[in-house]
Amino acid sequence: MSYEFEGNRYDCGSKFGFLLANVEYGLLHQEIKSEFAAYLQQRVSKI
Incomplete structure (x- = not known):
């Protein structure tokens, strides 16, 4: 069975994906x- 959805999907199994999900x-x-x-x-202005 599958589910079609609209929106963004984040890979929370990776550290980067988890971080992106939390920022969003x-x-x-x-x-x-x-x-x-x-x-x-x-914070970005300091990079």
Whole structure:
């Protein structure tokens, strides 16, 4: 049996996939998305 869905799929069995899934979740979460996005922007500016 299969299930067709729309959206993104992340390989949470890998460290990178797990990290990507958590970043995406944080950016979609209504309570923390603004604060998290600001953190990411500040952090990226230091790279």
